[in-house]
Amino acid sequence: MTLLALGINHRTASVAVREQVAFTPAQFESALGELRCLPHVSEAAVLSTCNRTELYCVTDEAGERTVLDWLGRFHGLAVEEISRCAYHYIDAAAARHLMRVAVGLDSMVLGEPQILGQLKEAYQQSRSAKGLGGELERLFQHTFAVAKQVRTETGIGKNPVSVAYAAVSMASRIFDDFGRASALLIGAGETIELVARHLSEAGVRKLTVANRTRERAQALAGPLGGEAITLPEIPDALERADIVISSTAAPLPILGKGMVERALKKRRHRPVFMVDIAVPRDIEPEVGELADVFLYTVDDLEEVIEENRRHRQVAADQAESLIEHGVVSWEQERRVRDGGELIRDYRRHGEAMRDESRDQALERLARGEDPAKVVERLAHQLANRFMHQPTLALREAASRENHEVLSAAPRVLLPPKPAFEKPAPSAKRQKDDSPA
Template sequence: MTLLALGINHRTATVEVREQVAFSPTQLASALAELRALPEVHEAALLSTCNRTELYCVTGATGEREILDWLGRFHGLKVEDLMRCAYHYRENEAARHLMRVAVGLDSMVLGEPQILGQLKDAYQAARQARGLGGELECLFQNTFAVAKQVRTETGIGRNPVSVAYAAVSLASRIFGDFSRSRALLIGAGETIELVARHLHEAGVRQLTVANRTRERAEVISGPLGGEAITLDAIPEALVEADIVISSTAAPLPILGKGMVERALRKRRHRPVFMVDIAVPRDIEPEVGELADVFLYTVDDLQEVIEENRRHRQVAADQAESLIEHGVGNWQHERRIRSGGELIRDVRARGQAVRELSEQQALARLARGEDPEEVIRRLAHQLTNRLLHRPTVAMREAASQEHRDLLDAATTLLLDESNDHSR
């Protein structure tokens, strides 16, 4: 079995490609079920965010190609197109990659904290779908422990900067005085909640949150003195909005070019700053062609993000060191677990041999055979049955000059210093 991490992220694919391979929350359960049902996939977890789609699996020999074929079928994409922008890691590199993802070292915004929560959600979803076995369970637990240590012992989590913060920071370069600006936020997830908080802290006092359910929007807008509306009220709210930031899980765009054009006419063409953080996108790309709209996607936030990256590089180097230690701990636990499985298998075989010999001995006693002769025969059978396979293996190792196997046999079978039964 092989531990495999297969994915596409903001470094290997454009937002157009990423939105095609993203899994919506409603697709997640069925996707995990299909993935886990593949013949070569024995364990599976799926992480899908605006910047990455990654599959963590325990697979057989041909598992990678099988997963790629499935990913293409699920999203209606050509495997060749996926292969051009997909990356894969195996074994130790897969574990290292997951830990780097968890602490934000592989994020667009270095050290951003949201990814850890998203990864924990992916872990819970995989557990509910019965996609986790001993291998991935151990990996995720070690990963969460490393993430906690990095957050505690390094400065990477101080003054956390996220895509949400980067969006607000970019808006501040356009609007010198936020107190005069009205913001419309579309969605009610964690990212929008962060955007709302950052905007409020920056001085925005006129804030509207639009969501499919008004109740969820009120949870975000209420504490900040804002207004909550449903999605069908967006056209009216758009007329008053100077800042529009959207992040939903909707499969189709929420803001079209026609809707924005009508709002601009009513605004007398006052400019609007828009950021589309969603994947798939919430705002039609054609909106960016309008003269009075400044439209940005997550990929356009790179300048702000790079500035953040420079400030956090020292903490990132410390985190890399902790990750290496975490990978070592995972390897150690994996070896112990592997040894435990072998021990259980060996003892199970010994138990089966004992039970068979015992049944045969009891049957002979029931037939009235001499007890002393039955005991001698039992001892002889147990010796032959338990040592037959090791003896054949040692002869084969000797004929092939496999000294490592012969040395191991000597240690396991003849080293009396390890015999604690006396």
């Protein structure tokens, strides 16, 4: 079987494409169920964030096309459209890619820690949906161990930066003094929590958190001295907001052009800085056409993120080295497991032939046949059966000049020569030792 990693990310696809291929939380269970039941797929896991959608599968040779076709069908997209921005990795390359994702080396913000938590959540969801078998289970566990080693032994996690940090950093270029700015944050997930923390540390004058439930918004805003509101209260809060940052899992936009236009009129057209971190987008793209709005998406944060990337490059190089060791270790463990399965199959085959020959011999003895002849026949039969398949394989290898098989055959089929053989006594020694 083959390990396959197939997906799109912020480097290969625009936010418009990524939001079409993203899986909402409500879709995860059905998506994993369908994916797991595909004819060429035996195991499956799905990772879907604002920056990437990736499928990890154990398949046969035809599995890649099957998985790609399914992804198009599930989201109602032409396969050709996805193919233009999709990447795929096989076996060791797939394991390496997953480890790089877990460490944050493939993230928009190099080394950002959020992705590891998202990957662990995807692992748990896939496990709960019975998408994981032994192969993916071991790969994920190995990946988490490598990620822990990288975080412990390199500086990749020092001075943490993230999309949230990049958004606040960009806002600081527009607002010289956060102490005079009011911020509205929409959502209450980990990204918004990071944004709220960064803004609070930067000294923002007023912080308002809007969420579907007031309790969740209060849990985030309360410790930072902010205000909690529900989504229907956003229009009023929008009138007072200088900074708007949104990151929810809503399937449709929360802020429309009309709502923002009305808020701008009441603000007397004082400018508003907006960042839409969500995929699918929370803010209609048309909002960016308004004269007094500076609207950015996650794709627009690349300049800030690139600056952060340079600061982490040394640690990233160290991480790459640890990942290579991790891939080699994973491949070695995989080969050992494959060898163990081959040995078990071989022994089961040999034991089946032994039992069959033994039962036949016991039947002949029960019929009163000569025990010596029965034993001689049993030995002859067992020898022929055990040597039959290796003999055919050697003849085939010789006819095809398969030197790899021929050179390995003596080590596999023949007993090792003794490291030391006692020389036979010489004629002179025998004569000297003869009795007088």
